Amino acid sequence: MKRALIFLAALVTAVGCASGGRKPSGGSAAFQIRPYETQVLPNGLTILWIPDQSLPYVSLQMMVRTGSAQDPAGKEGVSGMTAALLERGTARRSAPQISEDLEQIGSGFGAEVQPDYTVAASSALSFNKDNMLTLFQEILLKPTFPQAELERQRKNSLAGLQKLADRPEDFSEYLMPRYLYGAHPYGHSAAGTPTSLKGMTRADVQNYYKRHYAPSNSVLAVVGQYDNAWKQKVIEAFQGWNTKEVDKGEVPDFPAWSGTEVLLVDRPDLNQAQIQIGFKGVPRNVPEYLDIRAALKILGESFGSRLFDEIRVKRGLTYGIYSWFDPRLKPGPMGIYTFTRAEKIGETVTETLNTYRQFVKNGVTDEEVAVVKALMRGQFPRTFETPETLARQLLILNRYGIGPEYLQNYLAAVDAISKSSVNAAIKKYFDPDNLRILVYAPRKASEESLKSVGKVQVKDYKEFLR
Amino acid sequence: MKFLIALLLAAPSVWASAPDALEKAIQFPVEKYSLPNGLTVLLHPDNSIPAVSVQTWFRVGSKDEARGRTGLAHFFEHMMFKGTKAFGKDTxxxxxxxxxxxMNAFTSNDYTGYYINAPAEQLDLLLEIESDRMRNLLIDPKEVVSEREVVKEERRMRYEDQIDGGIRExxxxxxYEKSPYSWLPIGSMADLNAASMDDLHAFYKQFYSPNNAVLVVAGSFDTARVKKAVEKYYGGLPRENITRPxxxxxxxQKAMRTATISREAxxxxxxxxxxLPDISHADHYALDLLSIVLGQGNSSRLYKDLVYKKEIAxxxxxxxxxxxxxxxxxVYAGLKPKVDPQVVVKVIDDEMRKLRHTPISQKELDKARNVLLKDYVDGLKKVSGRARMIANYEIVHGDYTRIFSDLKKYQDVTPQDLTRVAMTYLTPSKRNIVIVLPKKGGGSK
Incomplete structure (x- = not known):
């Protein structure tokens, strides 16, 4: 096999901070992420080498820098169907044979599709890394997408979407993108819709694969216990992947709508209401990214946050309440999620909105900012404790064009957060007036109590299963 | 080094050599001792990141509740976050x-666990706070009223609006009819409403005592210093007499039992x-592996039959x-709409019969073992994961060293063992079958 021309694109960091052999440091402030190397093969595939000698395992994560936002109109979910079918047949193996061979070595294969990217992953004990590499390469580079497997997966996906209605939180999450984004590419998930799944063809899947699965559109993270000889095997496995240009469509900006509205998805037998409050969020490369993260932690991340204290601790209205965002290439969604018993829906929505609007109006305090900065500093080493989580973060940063210096400078950037920077970000990005509120609950118990919040549109949950 | 043993050299992919090497490769240092008041302490030093994990687990769970007070252990777990005089609830x-x-906590049938993961320099403070709430908790009636509603919301979320939770219950x-395992840690709504201040105080006094606790400290610390701190904060806590119900x-069980849940689905x-027998029984090694053979992964027997071949689940x-x-x-099977559950019950029965009467190949056993070992190693990747594993093994088995020695036990399991445990425990008359049937007029159209 032709030896690859290899060059090191960047040796990102070389500080003495690997997981082994380090003396106790001077605390979180001295923590640095572990060293890794970046290499670009001649065919354009970027490889991140993240060695970890602490345990006998190896993991591979391949990010394809395309996700469900590139599904053609009418073919919503083809990204998810393509990812699901990767391991359902190759030139050499049938779907059952692939599962058998992977699990015989204690391994597996999974592919997760997000709006802007896809990550396929396998891991194994290091005794089995050769076999895992062979299978991983074959699944990703030589899938055959058999018609029979497409038909099987189509039936499973349709049944899966229908059964989603019986998992109230998941169902409300599935419905929310469409409510926020409508026909925008972020308005559907990789699961697709019943209509799009029914019309999907093998050619659709093959076209999606041909168009987006390419070395120049991919980054491979190699983590674990391996040596230089095995690195060479990885390079040889992927250097023959034919290069090509990948032409992606532009994702439009957040759709324009205004005012606050409620979509009540009626399901009479539920004991609890699922409540999703959503609004326009931010792109990942927004300069105020860390200020927004700090604001969301103060607003609603676990113990001690404003929403947790007001809605759970003080009022006993819920077991869980969270504020969240999902930054993407273009503004992703931002929101608040909670749930409550049917008779408390109105109070919970009203008090959650009151807490949120007070937060936007008055901003955060010096004390809150000091606490959240300490929390972010303290969480940093734990977040990157395993090299697999570091790999995942590096892949996502790469997707959004953010350099690894983000992680190197993270602690200093946290130190620079101030009350004024957080409050400026809140004023700029946290919309108190233009909200979409989705409630999955019994109509009878909730419709009247929601009318004071905004115009209420009611739909039977079964409408979304067709 | 994170672990005592240095790099494991790549070995051929054969089972015979892997477990021995693996057992060596996963070794990590743990020191165990007890205080005179009965507190069990386990220290796992690891300098890989500047962080510590403090796990405080109590030997109390829903099995220690009386009928009429189900859910008390879990309800009390929530109250442990309401503060003391020295460290108020904002702590x-x-x-x-x-x-x-x-930080967070969890309650099972057998134990209740609390953890705090924090920067290493906070370790003294964490020990001070945890030792303080072990004995000095304030149980404010107003907080009880509010938290009771929170727990009831948790019950609605996990068990009433979730099909799988309803099945579990x-x-x-x-x-079980008599055993405390006949109820789940969440308890019943009626019992959650009935739990009184006296119940909470009595529960706290005896079960949250040092002689009923296991303290695990893992992470970046100096062992001698930590021992002094543990003595300082926990040494003076009084031992309690513990009377369990x-x-x-x-x-x-002599005959099969069945139940049907009719609901919108x-x-x-x-x-x-x-x-199955209790945790101390040696057959659990074979049973763990048998459960993988039967229903874990896309190449497991039930997946291949029910999901892939027959396409009914x-x-x-x-x-x-x-x-x-x-x-x-x-065994759980989530069926496709309109499938007759009795057809699936029969397929599962047929597979169980094969397990009991047809020898299982060495290759299939090896596959299950590889899956198990991979999960085992995955659980060891984080300091907090190792801390949790130490606490779990110490509480459940009374011996954390089984983290390491269990690998050999799994290695010793033979195909004949799988057949034997299937014959012993998985027989038709010992089945308990719960079926969820969609109500007519529901979504199953």
Missing amino acids: WGKFLNSKGAD RMASLM VVESDPP QAPTVAIGYR LSVSSYSWGQALGGQFV
């Missing part, structure tokens, strides 16, 4: 966040459960676990 939020810490009461045992679900799984008073082996 479990703003104060510990200001120290860079994350029904399975427990079907499988008398546990009633169920007689051996898009498709039926089938669950079949079997009682969307998901299947099987799990085996041991507990202090008895274990369980449970």
Whole structure:
């Protein structure tokens, strides 16, 4: 096999901070992420080498820098169907044979599709890394997408979407993108819709694969216990992947709508209401990214946050309440999620909105900012404790064009957060007036109590299963 | 080094050599000792990141509740975040966040666990806070009123609006009639409403005592210093006499039991459960592996048959676990809409019969073992994961060293052992079958 021309694109960091052999440091402030190397093969595939000698395992994560936002109109979910079918047949193996061979070595294969990217992953004990590499390469580079497997997966996906209605939180999450984004590419998930799944063809899947699965559109993270000889095997496995240009469509900006509205998805037998409050969020490369993260932690991340204290601790209205965002290439969604018993829906929505609007109006305090900065500093080493989580973060940063210096400078950037920077970000990005509120609950118990919040549109949950 | 043993050289992919090498490769240092007041302490030094994990686990769970007070152990777990005189309720939020810490807790049938993960320099403070709430908790009636509603919301979320949660609860009461395993840690709504201040105080006094606790400290620390701190903060806590409710045992199950849950659902679900012996029984090694053979992964027997070949289920799984008073082996199948659950019950029965009467190949056993070992190693990747594993093994088995020695036990399991345990425990008359049937007029159209 032709030896690859290899060059090191960047040796990102070389500080003495690997997981082994380090003396106790001077605390979180001295923590640095572990060293890794970046290499670009001649065919354009970027490889991140993240060695970890602490345990006998190896993991591979391949990010394809395309996700469900590139599904053609009418073919919503083809990204998810393509990812699901990767391991359902190759030139050499049938779907059952692939599962058998992977699990015989204690391994597996999974592919997760997000709006802007896809990550396929396998891991194994290091005794089995050769076999895992062979299978991983074959699944990703030589899938055959058999018609029979497409038909099987189509039936499973349709049944899966229908059964989603019986998992109230998941169902409300599935419905929310469409409510926020409508026909925008972020308005559907990789699961697709019943209509799009029914019309999907093998050619659709093959076209999606041909168009987006390419070395120049991919980054491979190699983590674990391996040596230089095995690195060479990885390079040889992927250097023959034919290069090509990948032409992606532009994702439009957040759709324009205004005012606050409620979509009540009626399901009479539920004991609890699922409540999703959503609004326009931010792109990942927004300069105020860390200020927004700090604001969301103060607003609603676990113990001690404003929403947790007001809605759970003080009022006993819920077991869980969270504020969240999902930054993407273009503004992703931002929101608040909670749930409550049917008779408390109105109070919970009203008090959650009151807490949120007070937060936007008055901003955060010096004390809150000091606490959240300490929390972010303290969480940093734990977040990157395993090299697999570091790999995942590096892949996502790469997707959004953010350099690894983000992680190197993270602690200093946290130190620079101030009350004024957080409050400026809140004023700029946290919309108190233009909200979409989705409630999955019994109509009878909730419709009247929601009318004071905004115009209420009611739909039977079964409408979304067709 | 993170671990005592240096790099493991790549070995050929054959089972015979892997486990021995693996057992060496996963070794990590743990020191165990006890204080005179009965507190069990386990220290796992690891300097890989500047962080510590403090795990405080109590030997109390829902098995220690009396009938009429189900859910008390879990309800009390929530109250442990309400503060003491020295460390008020903001400790479990703003104060510990200001120290860079994350925290939470969980309650099972057999134990209740609390953890704080924090920067290493906060270790002294964490020990001070945890030792303080072990004995000095304030139980404010106003907080009890509010938190009771929070727990009830948790119950609605996990068990009333979730099909799988409803199955778990029904399975427990079907499988057992007298044992405290006949209810789940969440307890019943009526009992949650009935729990009184006296109940909470009495529960706290005896069960939250040092002689009923296991303290695990893992991470970046100096062992001698930590020992001094543990003595300083915990040494003065008084030992308590612990009186547990008398546990009633169920007689051996003689005949199959069935229950049907009729509810709005898009498709039926089938669950079949079997009682197993308690956690100390050596058959659990074979049962763990058998559960993988049967229903874990896309190449497992039930997946291949029900999901792939017959296409009548969307998901299947099987799990085996041991507990202090008895274990369980449970098979779940989430069916496709309109499938007759009795057809699925028969397919599962047929597969069980094969397990009992047809020898299992060495290759299939090796596959299950590889899956198990991979999961085992995955659980060891984080300091907090190792801390949790140490606490779990110490509480459940009374011996953390089984983390390492269990690998050999799994290695010793033979195909004949799998057949034997299937013959012993997974027989038709010992089945407990829970079926969820969609109500007519529901979503299953």
